[in-house]
Amino acid sequence: MKRYLSILLLSLFAAAAMAGTEVYTPTLKLPAANAANQMPNVTVSWNAIVGSIGLQYEVQLDTSSNFNSPNLTDTTLTLLTGYTTHELLFGAKYYWRVRAIDLGQTSGWSAVRSLTIFSQVTLTAPKNNAVQDTIGPTQSLIWSNLIAGKTITGVKYYDIQADTSQNFNSPQLHSGTVAAIKFYFKVSNLRFGTKYYWRVRARHGLGTSQWAVIFNFTVAKTIVPLLPANNAVDQMLNAKLTWKAIKGLLGYEYQLATDTSFTSVISGSEVDTNFVISQFTMFGGKYYWRVRGRDISDTMRWSARVAFTTINMVKLVSPPNSATGTAIKPIMRWTKQTGIVKYQMQVDVNQDFSAPLLDVKLADTLSQYTMTKKMTYSTRYYWRMRALSDSDLPDTSNWSDAWSFTTLASTGISENGVLTSNIYPNPASSRVYVKLDVDEPLKLQVAVIDLLGSTFIREEFELSSGNNTREINLANLSKGIYIVRLFYNGSFVNHKLIVDK
DSSP: OHHHHHHHHHHHHHHHHHHTOOOOOOOEEESOTTEEEEOTTOEEEEOOOOOOTTOEEEEEEESSTTSOSTTOEEEEEESOOEEEOOSOOTTOEEEEEEEEEETTEEOOOOOOEEEEEOOOOOEEESOTTEEOTTOOSSEEEEEOSEETTEEOOSOOEEEEEEESSTTSOSTTOEEEEEETTOOEEEEOOOOTTOEEEEEEEEEETTEEOOOOOOEEEEOOSSOOEEESOTTEEEEOTTOEEEEOOOTTOSEEEEEEESSTTSSSEEEEEEESSSEEEOOSOOTTOEEEEEEEEEOSSOBOOOOOOEEEEEOOBOOEEESOTTEEEEOSSOEEEEOOOSSEEEEEEEEESSTTOSSOSEEEEEETTOSEEEOOSOOOTTOEEEEEEEEEEOTTSOOBOBOOOOEEEEEOOOOTTGGGTEEEEEEESSSBSSEEEEEEEESSOEEEEEEEEETTSOEEEEEEEEEOSEEEEEEEEOTTOOSEEEEEEEEETTEEEEEEEEEOO
């Protein structure tokens, strides 16, 4: 019996002790005191205190520091140490506090903190006061998804307005609403050369933010030509006319004329690219071009007029003018032209080209040509070129300036078709190479003879014009001195060869 009384007394004592235990006041955690630019769904939090499993926290949030306005939110949470708000008013200042409730006992209220909800979003593009030559009649109006470095949350919609009036009340008003997951709005059919003002605001079920600070931009009124540069010379017949691209246009209209007033337009059309290839131009002509853009409801002014002059002759490269020691079959090089159908080349010993050694038509894709005609040593030659245009509009450039070159002096046995011949290595062991530079195809016989006149090797080769190299196998020859005799065109030449094994 005494045991039961002891247990009862202990229980009563514990209950009395518990009833007298103080419930500690929570301390606030986040947001910090006087926090600005908070979201409409800001989460307030506090530090936990020790208590029973039924410990509760009471949170109050109000636009009044006395917590007695119609905007008061009073919420009780079990064990949780944070509370996420919902649709707080944009730009409003809120006060908040927390207290604990445990086993019927209530702590004192925590310190009161304030926070302010952001009041407006920030516009980003087009930049304020933008006057760019690439701003077209269709623009994406973009605003930031951040407030003071934090991602915007707690918003349902954005309202957008763009107008030619700062009051946003003209017939040109563009307006719309997008869901909060978007941070841009596309406006179309803007007028060229016109200034537009635009603004954005955030919205949720209980309120609307202030309009953002108004930005403005001006739609381009003309297009900017890029290439060729104004007054450019030596342009190809198919010159690429290029201008700055503008988004949102239905097309570009261009004109190419022979006069500054564009009364004599030789080509013109509408394209959807920011370039066009010139047509119907002629050698040495001066031309003018311009371009403008078109939208569904408006057309731009013509761009500035750009002039260019087409090339009037082929530019020779090599052999250089007045060159000496030029090979019998030189490689003639020139600067390639485009927009033509062929070249014409002439080579003559006469400066007036009265009896050309060569008069040939060459493909427009070439920029060099190897002479095939047999030329004379130590002789001065003249050469020139011109270009021919498209057969639909036949035209011929001027002849280039006549350049001259002098061929090298005769050496070796060139009168029989071979300019030079050589053998290597010398001394040799297992093989030797015969190298010949010939100006026309021929048959070559090679004989390897010892000093007593005995022939040990005899071979025959077909040579093409130009450089040729042939291999002779010496594996069956003994060490000693031999003669390598080259037969061609009824003549021969000897080369001394030392075989060293």
